[in-house]
Structures are given as C-alpha cells and as structure tokens.
Amino acid sequence: MPVLQDLAARHVQYQTKAAHYGPVGLAIVTTFDRLLGDQFDDFIKTAWVELWSLICSVMVPVHVKRAQELGVAI
Secondary structure: OHHHHHHHHHHHHOOOOHHHHHHHHHHHHHHHHHHHHHHOOHHHHHHHHHHHHHHHHHHHHHHHHHHHHHOOOO
C-alpha cells in the first residue's frame, strides 16, 4: 500500500487528475480484452476490475489529499 500511496502523490505532480483513474482502468481492461480475446475470460476480467478498484481505493484518497495540500485541481 505504501508504494501505491507514494505513486498517487507523485501523480499529482504529473498533473494527473483524480477523474483520470476511471478511464485508465477502463483502457487497461479494454486493451487486455481486445489483445487477449478468449484468454481474457470473465474470471480474469473480474480479477482485473477488482484489482483496479483496490488500486483506486488506495490511490484516489491520497491523490485528493495531496492535490489539496498543493492547492491544485483535484
């Protein structure tokens, strides 16, 4: 978790917005789905969605807090 928290704080400096996390997750899952075809079955897709949800649940609150501290757009 500390790695994700640090990553979230750094993303603020890269001018990433909290609203970007959703589209990035969708892009990851869509890319895997298109590239892997039948190998990217419902079980694996669900696992990736759950993983991305966990990542976001750690990163977004840190991202918002750091953006507020820096006085930049969230």
